[in-house]
Amino acid sequence: MTRLAEYAEARELTVNLMLRELRGRYKRSALGWTWSLLNPLSTVITFSIVFAFFLKIDPPVGHPSGLHNFSMFLLCGLLPFNYLSNGMNGALDSLLSNSNLIRKVYFPREVLVVSTIGALLVTFFVELGVLCVILLLFGNMILPWIPVLLVLVAIQTVFVLGIGLMLSVFNVYFRDVKHFIGISLQALFYSAPIVYPMKFVEDAATRTSFPLLRVYTLNPLVRFIDAYRAVLYDLRFPAFSDVAYVTVWAFGLLALGLYVFHRLDRRLAEEV
Amino acid sequence: MSSAIVVDDVSKQYRLYHERNQSLKAAIMRRARVKYEEFWALRDVSLEVPEGATYALIGENGSGKSTLLKCMAHILRPENGRIETKGKISALLELGAGFHPELTGRENIFLNGSILGMTKKQLNQRFDEIVDFAGLEHFIDTPVKNYSSGMYVRLGFSVAINVDPDILLIDEVLAVGDAEFQRKCLEKFDDFRAAGKTIVIVSHALESVRNLCDTAGWLEHGVLRRLGPASDVIDEYLTESHTERAADGTHGARWGTGEVRVEKVEVLDASGEPVKRVRTGDTVVFRFHYKSNTLISKPVWGMALYTLDGVWVTGPSTREVGLFPDRLESGAEGWVDLRVDRLLLLPGTYDVSASMFNITGAQVYDMRHRAFRFDVEFGDPHEEYGFVSLGGTWEGDILDGAR
Numbered sequence: 001m002t003r004l005a006e007y008a009e010a011r012e013l014t015v016n017l018m019l020r021e022l023r024g025r026y027k028r029s030a031l032g033w034t035w036s037l038l039n040p041l042s043t044v045i046t047f048s049i050v051f052a053f054f055l056k057i058d059p060p061v062g063h064p065s066g067l068h069n070f071s072m073f074l075l076c077g078l079l080p081f082n083y084l085s086n087g088m089n090g091a092l093d094s095l096l097s098n099s100n101l102i103r104k105v106y107f108p109r110e111v112l113v114v115s116t117i118g119a120l121l122v123t124f125f126v127e128l129g130v131l132c133v134i135l136l137l138f139g140n141m142i143l144p145w146i147p148v149l150l151v152l153v154a155i156q157t158v159f160v161l162g163i164g165l166m167l168s169v170f171n172v173y174f175r176d177v178k179h180f181i182g183i184s185l186q187a188l189f190y191s192a193p194i195v196y197p198m199k200f201v202e203d204a205a206t207r208t209s210f211p212l213l214r215v216y217t218l219n220p221l222v223r224f225i226d227a228y229r230a231v232l233y234d235l236r237f238p239a240f241s242d243v244a245y246v247t248v249w250a251f252g253l254l255a256l257g258l259y260v261f262h263r264l265d266r267r268l269a270e271e272v
Numbered sequence: 273m274s275s276a277i278v279v280d281d282v283s284k285q286y287r288l289y290h291e292r293n294q295s296l297k298a299a300i301m302r303r304a305r306v307k308y309e310e311f312w313a314l315r316d317v318s319l320e321v322p323e324g325a326t327y328a329l330i331g332e333n334g335s336g337k338s339t340l341l342k343c344m345a346h347i348l349r350p351e352n353g354r355i356e357t358k359g360k361i362s363a364l365l366e367l368g369a370g371f372h373p374e375l376t377g378r379e380n381i382f383l384n385g386s387i388l389g390m391t392k393k394q395l396n397q398r399f400d401e402i403v404d405f406a407g408l409e410h411f412i413d414t415p416v417k418n419y420s421s422g423m424y425v426r427l428g429f430s431v432a433i434n435v436d437p438d439i440l441l442i443d444e445v446l447a448v449g450d451a452e453f454q455r456k457c458l459e460k461f462d463d464f465r466a467a468g469k470t471i472v473i474v475s476h477a478l479e480s481v482r483n484l485c486d487t488a489g490w491l492e493h494g495v496l497r498r499l500g501p502a503s504d505v506i507d508e509y510l511t512e513s514h515t516e517r518a519a520d521g522t523h524g525a526r527w528g529t530g531e532v533r534v535e536k537v538e539v540l541d542a543s544g545e546p547v548k549r550v551r552t553g554d555t556v557v558f559r560f561h562y563k564s565n566t567l568i569s570k571p572v573w574g575m576a577l578y579t580l581d582g583v584w585v586t587g588p589s590t591r592e593v594g595l596f597p598d599r600l601e602s603g604a605e606g607w608v609d610l611r612v613d614r615l616l617l618l619p620g621t622y623d624v625s626a627s628m629f630n631i632t633g634a635q636v637y638d639m640r641h642r643a644f645r646f647d648v649e650f651g652d653p654h655e656e657y658g659f660v661s662l663g664g665t666w667e668g669d670i671l672d673g674a675r
Contacts, residue, residue: 009389012386012391012392013386013387013389016382016383016386016387017383017387019383020372020375020379020383023372023374023375023379024372024374024375027374027375098370100366100369100370101369101370101387102347103347103365103366104347104363104365104366104369105345105347105363105365105369105370105387105388106345106346106347106361106363107387107389266349267287267349269342269347269348270286270287270348
């Protein structure tokens with residue numbers, strides 16, 4: 001059977017594993033799904049106090065939206081970052097935590113990575129939905145921009161899948177990938193304009209001969225945050241260059257991810 | 273007839289890690305140096321399973337039969353050779369693999385079913401049948417973590433057997449549940465065969481294999497040793513594995529003061545021939561040869577039977593029936609028999625221990641623990657569960673008519 005036919009057959013399995021993940025996640029917790037919202041909420045409160053109040057970071061004024069609010073500014077970048085970070089962590093564990101399945105049943109192993117990220121995508125949608133409602137309350141008429149937002153989410157999902165596929169198999173063979181990623185994610189968080197506005201980096205770039213801005217914007221996460229914020233915070237189309245750049249990254253990573261995964265999944269049933 | 277499974281010259285290698293190479297640093301430091309031993313679990317195995325066949329793979333533990341089954345299921349990929357399969361495969365390697373403990377039985381049926389390759393439509397159609405087969409109507413909306421292990425396995429089996437595959441691969445899972453559930457499984461099994469499905473079984477339950485399968489492959493250290501009609505292959509396998517056991521009854525632990533020694537333990541059939549296999553209900557003689565080195569008074573003979581798991585089935589001695597000679601001269605040789613007119617042991621493998629001690633039991637002259645091993649096969653009474661038959665008779669008005 002060709003891989004494509006196998007994938008087609010595994011669609012339902014993917015959905016079911018996704019549902020298992022979603023249903024199992026908050027079983028027997030009193031607040032249930034509220035937890036998935038409380039988490040970013042607590043981050044926003046902490047960061048708003050530290051960065052907006054103590055450090056007096058002034059968020060840019062949305063153009064043309066006119067929105068001027070640090071918490072909104074933060075959320076527009078934080079949610080996409082959380083999706084990436086949760087996706088990477090989830091993918092890391094997706095094969096090892098299903099070792100009993102891998103050892104006992106045959107199905108395309110990619111399904112485990114895809115369903116893990118799929119479940120996180122659902123969570124991401126819920127969070128974005130809540131964010132859109134809040135934005136509406138703050139007077140940002142986000143509704144006409146939702147199709148653009150969906151395109152961005154789709155591109156980011158491809159991006160996360162590509163990384164996830166690679167990380168998941170690496171972690172089976174080298175268990176310290178997980179720890180490495182733990183540290184990297186922390187650095188990654190501050191490598192993009194999530195808690196601080198892009199203007200800070202532009203200012204810093206003028207104070208050094210190092211091509212800071214050029215290097216800084218090589219990071220696809222910077223471009224993602226930029227694009228999301230354009231849509232959500234500013235209510236305008238993201239820069240074409242940003243979208244093109246992250247699209248190339250996303251599909252490049254997916255191709256690489258699939259290639260690596262297929263190279264390394266031969267001994268999976270023995271190594272997990 | 274065409275083949276459902278073609279195994280062509282398949283070899284499978286495992287890596288036995290001495291030091292698990294799972295840190296990046298270690299991998300970089302050692303790079304080229306191979307830190308694992310190669311172990312061939314399968315070597316150049318070729319066989320074909322015809323469509324509609326019921327096929328068994330037998331062999332000792334570690335002979336590679338489960339590895340071959342996993343290769344057939346595409347869970348493992350062989351290093352060399354090729355495996356081709358035709359049609360949908362369902363592998364029953366572990367029941368309830370992928371059950372989520374927090375989800376209910378109902379949710380898990382759909383989840384497990386789709387893991388095994390069923391569509392939602394098929395599952396909807398068969399849902400009632402699956403629940404009914406597992407006998408879990410009242411518990412279907414309870415999280416499976418509250419199930420007993422029996423219920424858990426039954427649900428797993430029930431889902432797996434309802435996958436309706438063209439090829440069913442089974443690894444030692446036939447022996448689940450109580451007698452009633454076993455009967456249902458065997459029935460389902462017969463349906464499968466009648467429907468012309470292909471079945472491959474890995475099992476140690478040789479007598480069941482003999483009844484169920486038409487062809488058997490015997491694997492030894494990863495090599496296909498013999499392939500042929502199930503009954504022949506099993507006989508050959510049994511003969512061989514029995515002769516490999518210490519045949520003269522001289523293995524197992526031994527201790528004692530040594531004034532008199534148990535030289536040999538034998539099991540004889542009704543005609544007095546030494547045997548290693550008997551049937552339930554046979555006349556059997558346990559014979560203990562002794563040889564005395566010094567003069568001793570009032571010696572006692574004892575024996576014990578153990579299952580392979582070490583369950584002590586029985587332990588009679590001559591003291592219990594008040595039989596002991598006043599004295600045994602130095603250099604005296606002979607034997608003592610325990611004659612059993614109707615052996616009520618049920619099918620399985622048993623070990624005989626033999627001992628000689630003094631009348632008080634304070635001094636053990638010779639104790640030969642698990643000195644002789646023999647098999648019991650189905651006989652009369654034809655019973656299966658437990659270790660012993662009570663030799664009873666079922667009675668009742670309604671039963672008299674059914675006789």
